[in-house]
Amino acid sequence: MELVKTDLKSYQDYQEIIDTNTKAQLDYFANKLQGKKIAMVNATSFGGGVAEILHSFVPLARDMGLNIDWWVIKGTDEFYNVTKSFHNCLQGEEGQLSAEAKEIYLKYNQMNAARVDEWNYDFIVIHDPQPAALIEYLKAKEGAKWIWRCHIDTSTPNPEYWNFLYQYIKQYDACVFTMEEFVKEHELLRNLTFITPSIDPLSPKNIKLEEEEAQRIIVRFGVDIHRPLISQISRFDPWKDPLGVIDVYKIVKKELPSVQLTLVGSMASDDPEGWDYLYRTLRRAGEDYDIKVITNFNGVSNKEVNAFQTVSDVLLQKSIREGFGLTVSEGLWKGTPVIGGNVGGIKYQIKDGVTGYLVETVEECAEKVLRLLRNPNLAQEMMEAGQERVRRHFLITTNILNYLKLFDKLEN
Numbered sequence: 001m002e003l004v005k006t007d008l009k010s011y012q013d014y015q016e017i018i019d020t021n022t023k024a025q026l027d028y029f030a031n032k033l034q035g036k037k038i039a040m041v042n043a044t045s046f047g048g049g050v051a052e053i054l055h056s057f058v059p060l061a062r063d064m065g066l067n068i069d070w071w072v073i074k075g076t077d078e079f080y081n082v083t084k085s086f087h088n089c090l091q092g093e094e095g096q097l098s099a100e101a102k103e104i105y106l107k108y109n110q111m112n113a114a115r116v117d118e119w120n121y122d123f124i125v126i127h128d129p130q131p132a133a134l135i136e137y138l139k140a141k142e143g144a145k146w147i148w149r150c151h152i153d154t155s156t157p158n159p160e161y162w163n164f165l166y167q168y169i170k171q172y173d174a175c176v177f178t179m180e181e182f183v184k185e186h187e188l189l190r191n192l193t194f195i196t197p198s199i200d201p202l203s204p205k206n207i208k209l210e211e212e213e214a215q216r217i218i219v220r221f222g223v224d225i226h227r228p229l230i231s232q233i234s235r236f237d238p239w240k241d242p243l244g245v246i247d248v249y250k251i252v253k254k255e256l257p258s259v260q261l262t263l264v265g266s267m268a269s270d271d272p273e274g275w276d277y278l279y280r281t282l283r284r285a286g287e288d289y290d291i292k293v294i295t296n297f298n299g300v301s302n303k304e305v306n307a308f309q310t311v312s313d314v315l316l317q318k319s320i321r322e323g324f325g326l327t328v329s330e331g332l333w334k335g336t337p338v339i340g341g342n343v344g345g346i347k348y349q350i351k352d353g354v355t356g357y358l359v360e361t362v363e364e365c366a367e368k369v370l371r372l373l374r375n376p377n378l379a380q381e382m383m384e385a386g387q388e389r390v391r392r393h394f395l396i397t398t399n400i401l402n403y404l405k406l407f408d409k410l411e412n
């Protein structure tokens with residue numbers, strides 16, 4: 001296990017964005033929890049939504065006066081291959097959980113637990129399945145309240161994987177899911193709580209970028225800013241359906257030949273499958289030079305993602321399964337219309353026809369893209385509604401508040 005270093009954040013900077021009620025509650029609970037030690041534990045400090053949230057959550061909570069650390073468990077490809085199958089199968093993919101996979105999973109959890117001495121935390125929040133079995137090796141030693149936070153869509157899990165995981169998560173003092181529909185079996189889960197993830201309005205990814213600056217950034221990737229642009233910002237993963245996005249683009253292209261597509265994806269360190277899917281995406285894109293497939297290895301970092309989300313005419317998040325989909329809120333916050341798959345957490349962010357569109361198929365998605373590209377006024381109305389929805393429900397400050405309320409409840 002390794003401690004993750006984060007940048008500094010100032011709570012003061014958020015005062016203008018949050019409403020007085022949220023602020024009063026944050027101040028109250030942060031004060032009440034002074035002196036308590038909190039640990040966040042996940043599998044990677046880079047790539048994917050959890051790392052994204054913790055990079056803001058941890059330093060901001062620290063600046064509110066909370067004593068909080070972020071730990072990342074260590075693993076190698078054999079562990080990440082197994083945990084990737086956990087991720088996929090908990091989201092419903094077929095597959096058998098072999099004795100060998102269980103052994104690898106537990107071996108790495110045990111090895112990481114063995115590296116811990118003298119933690120002394122009051123609250124330990126374990127994110128996702130990768131480190132979920134740490135509790136087996138540490139609960140007796142640590143007098144903490146343990147919280148398991150699930151970020152994935154477990155509404156129709158592969159039973160073999162779910163049953164295996166269940167024996168660990170039922171040991172937790174609380175379990176947090178994003179939506180009620182993600183929890184089918186919960187008789188033995190204690191303090192079941194629902195909290196949505198969030199975006200940081202002041203992070204380099206979400207802070208307001210002037211249009212000209214954003215345009216200058218995306219021109220570097222070969223995009224023509226005078227032509228319509230559709231983008232999807234996502235890991236290369238079958239659940240994100242990048243191949244479907246290319247098929248959507250191809251339909252739109254027939255009607256609107258000037259359209260361009262960018263697929264922007266970061267390669268997470270705990271996602272070995274990502275490379276394979278990137279190559280499949282490149283093959284589907286073929287020789288069409290109006291499709292740009294770019295990654296962090298082409299120099300895409302937070303500011304570049306911000307620029308693509310700011311400048312694109314339509315953003316897609318055409319997922320087939322989605323725990324939440326931070327990219328949806330990121331897009332809505334920037335006032336760009338978002339079309340998402342009608343699944344999981346995306347349904348929570350997009351109110352169909354009001355803050356964007358929810359779609360089931362490639363054809364429907366292409367039709368909605370064309371509708372938005374041809375009706376700038378419609379896009380404008382959706383943009384305002386979308387931004388307001390994010391401000392009310394999906395900002396980092398509300399997320400911290402929800403956790404503080406849970407900690408407080410577990411204390412009593």
Ligand code: UDP
Pocket residue numbers: 047048049050052205233234235264265266267295296300301302305324325326327328330
């Ligand atoms: N992201 C990024 N660079 C990329 C692609 C994605 O920084 O090239 C970020 C994206 O902006 C979002 C996060 O990674 O903040 C992905 O979170 P999401 O919840 O959408 O999906 P996850 O990867 O967790 O399934």
